[in-house]
Amino acid sequence: MIQILVGTNRQNSLSEEIAKYYQQLLLQKNQESNIVSLKNLPEDFTASALYGNIGKNTAFNILRDEIVNATKIVMIVPEYNGSFPGVLKAFIDGLPFPAALSDKKIALVGLSAGVQGGALALSHLGDIFAYLNANVLGMRVKLIQVQKFYKDNVVTNEMYNQLLNEQIDKFIAF
């Protein structure tokens, strides 16, 4: 089962919509997946689930276990302030260190309102995952100005669909 991690806890985020769309694309290729959304993190998790409180927050542990028990994870990552959302780093900091992501296979999709498509965000994450011994798929998809190309639950840009499908094919074989 592929886990699709939504990299923000913002309510009604477009990242979550893209995650659902990605899930449909996976299903078309007979791949089961599950969406893990950071919007389900407990609001106080930085105070109640990290450091000395590791393991003590049941709601946090549910999300933690979905990631820790996964072998393949797709991350849908919005660009926030030229990088990935801070809540995603805080979530990663709450995972068991150093082995939580070790040897996991990860595919990255970035999205932005602007023209970077999360390129730097994915690059920053790539450094972290290399440090944590995760294996990141070489092909990263960047959905530039994604708001222009998403309507009625569908990505309308043909090239974006081509890239997403190509990434999925590579990730299945990864």
Ligand SMILES: Cc1cc2nc3c(=O)[nH]c(=O)nc-3n(C[C@H](O)[C@H](O)[C@H](O)COP(=O)(O)O)c2cc1C
């Ligand atoms: C806190 C915050 C910071 C953002 N910073 C950027 C940015 O640096 N560059 C950019 O192109 N878009 C930025 N955006 C817009 C998001 O990247 C864009 O809306 C993305 O497509 C989807 O974000 P969402 O999942 O929160 O809806 C920012 C949005 C938020 C909420």
